[in-house]
Amino acid sequence: MAKHCTIIQGGMGVGVSNWKLAQTVSKAGQLGVVSGTALDQILARRLQDGDQGGHMRRALEAFPFPVMAERILKTYFVSGGKPAGTPYKTIPLLAKDNPRELAELCIASNFAEVFLAREGHCNAVGINYLEKIQAALLPCIYGAMLAGVEYILMGAGIPLKIPGVLDLFAEHRRAEYGMHVVGALEGDNTTMHFNPADFTECKLGSLTRPKFLAIVSSNTLATTMVKKASGRVDGLIIEMRTAGGHNAPPRGKLQLTDAGEPIYGERDDIDIAKLRELGIPFWLAGGYGHPEKLREALSLGATGVQVGTAFEFASESGLREDYKRDLLQKVISGTAHVFTDPLASPTGFPFKVAQLEGTYSEPELYAARPRICNLGFLREAYRTSEGDIGYRCPAEPTTVYASKGGNAEDVVGRKCICNGLLANVGFPQVLNGQRVELGIVTAGDDLVSIAQFLPPGQSYYSALDVIAALEKGCSVLST
Ligand SMILES: Cc1cc2nc3c(=O)[nH]c(=O)nc-3n(C[C@H](O)[C@H](O)[C@H](O)COP(=O)(O)O)c2cc1C
Numbered sequence: 470m471a472k473h474c475t476i477i478q479g480g481m482g483v484g485v486s487n488w489k490l491a492q493t494v495s496k497a498g499q500l501g502v503v504s505g506t507a508l509d510q511i512l513a514r515r516l517q518d519g520d521q522g523g524h525m526r527r528a529l530e531a532f533p534f535p536v537m538a539e540r541i542l543k544t545y546f547v548s549g550g551k552p553a554g555t556p557y558k559t560i561p562l563l564a565k566d567n568p569r570e571l572a573e574l575c576i577a578s579n580f581a582e583v584f585l586a587r588e589g590h591c592n593a594v595g596i597n598y599l600e601k602i603q604a605a606l607l608p609c610i611y612g613a614m615l616a617g618v619e620y621i622l623m624g625a626g627i628p629l630k631i632p633g634v635l636d637l638f639a640e641h642r643r644a645e646y647g648m649h650v651v652g653a654l655e656g657d658n659t660t661m662h663f664n665p666a667d668f669t670e671c672k673l674g675s676l677t678r679p680k681f682l683a684i685v686s687s688n689t690l691a692t693t694m695v696k697k698a699s700g701r702v703d704g705l706i707i708e709m710r711t712a713g714g715h716n717a718p719p720r721g722k723l724q725l726t727d728a729g730e731p732i733y734g735e736r737d738d739i740d741i742a743k744l745r746e747l748g749i750p751f752w753l754a755g756g757y758g759h760p761e762k763l764r765e766a767l768s769l770g771a772t773g774v775q776v777g778t779a780f781e782f783a784s785e786s787g788l789r790e791d792y793k794r795d796l797l798q799k800v801i802s803g804t805a806h807v808f809t810d811p812l813a814s815p816t817g818f819p820f821k822v823a824q825l826e827g828t829y830s831e832p833e834l835y836a837a838r839p840r841i842c843n844l845g846f847l848r849e850a851y852r853t854s855e856g857d858i859g860y861r862c863p864a865e866p867t868t869v870y871a872s873k874g875g876n877a878e879d880v881v882g883r884k885c886i887c888n889g890l891l892a893n894v895g896f897p898q899v900l901n902g903q904r905v906e907l908g909i910v911t912a913g914d915d916l917v918s919i920a921q922f923l924p925p926g927q928s929y930y931s932a933l934d935v936i937a938a939l940e941k942g943c944s945v946l947s948t
Contacts, residue, residue: 480597600626
């Protein structure tokens with residue numbers, strides 16, 4: 470059986486788990502994971518900011534398709550960076566049939582992030598995707614595989630068909646993927662295709678077929694993934710409701726606490742004994758960023774843990790320095806708070822939001838933002854009255870959403886987290902030439918305990934401090 474790492478540094482989108490963080494973790498012998506979400510935007514914006522350090526250009530130089538790399542540089546690179554206060558270029562939004570420009574950006578950006586994370590060491594690196602951002606999956610996965618990614622981790626949906634895609638891409642063969650289209654009728658064409666041969670500029674040898682880890686939040690889904698996937702599933706990550714980012718909603722009718730957070734019950738708990746019976750490696754995630762929790766996970770038969778929040782605030786992560794500093798200060802002063810918002814995400818899934826002044830966690834700041842959907846990662850595909858595929862997002866202008874058949878009630882409380890998440894990592898769009906998008910920070914309930922990683926007398930910590938602290942949970946077990 471393959472030897473896996475004990476600690477997985479979770480993929481945190483957008484751009485929080487960047488190549489620097491993943492490289493640091495992998496170099497230290499644990500599994501560093503980059504977030505594969507919105508890397509097309511991130512590459513384009515890094516280039517427009519002048520590519521400080523030259524990392525993007527270095528990665529593109531190593532890209533096996535130089536003509537494509539040149540096209541991207543020509544389109545997006547701005548020497549010295551775009552003038553402050555000017556907007557980033559718009560990129561076509563993801564759709565069933567992506568324009569070539571977008572597919573190329575997806576391939577090259579995923580290549581670049583993995584290439585950089587793998588630089589300077591021989592250890593494994595993974596990439597995380599959200600199944601629900603379906604229109605990006607095929608070109609992004611192919612790009613990451615071109616760079617030799619060793620693990621693909623995917624949740625936020627049911628990625629049953631992904632293992633088979635990995636098998637095909639390892640041989641540069643054409644793959645397809647069904648898009649979920651609300652209201653689609655039998656016979657509608659909802660299948661996306663990606664043929665590497667349409668993009669390759671030279672003959673390439675076989676690629677490594679990455680290991681596939683499915684991220685799930687229930688025993689049912691765990692069993693389905695193992696029994697029904699289109700190819701090998703190498704492991705499972707079991708994500709509990711305390712985890713940062715999106716959470717699975719509670720089973721049954723949604724009930725809220727007085728503060729407005731979802732109430733979970735026993736039916737939402739995971740049966741670890743049943744999980745063990747599946748006979749494949751599993752990692753526990755959500756509140757496991759503590760040595761004693763790692764020890765507990767190992768004693769339950771887990772291969773290890775996946776940790777996000779602790780790494781989010783490490784100095785190597787992509788989160789804006791001021792957000793890191795201010796939230797760490799709140800943790801130290803005992804005023805940090807994470808709200809599990811049942812409405813904020815356009816996906817309709819609960820989304821954890823760290824409360825921070827100057828971000829869209831403040832209702833009045835969000836209310837002052839004009840409703841607009843200009844990134845579209847979380848758009849929902851629907852069948853139009855003409856039988857075509859349309860796209861809608863409950864964070865777009867209410868009338869527009871309603872005109873696309875969206876339920877006007879669904880827009881209440883929804884926030885444009887696409888723009889917020891890009892702003893979190895230093896790439897805020899400028900609206901109407903004046904309004905700069907603010908961030909919206911997500912973090913797990915574990916936020917309140919991250920000060921444990923601060924070395925004495927220091928106001929920041931490294932991913933290596935997190936690993937050193939967590940590894941104490943392994944060594945106690947083995948003595
Ligand atoms: C800032 C942040 C962003 C996240 N983004 C994603 C994501 O894009 N995809 C995903 O599968 N999980 C995401 N997660 C979940 C992590 O990968 C990980 O499973 C989780 O953070 C573990 O729980 P913990 O936060 O208690 O350590 C995110 C978590 C955080 C804190």
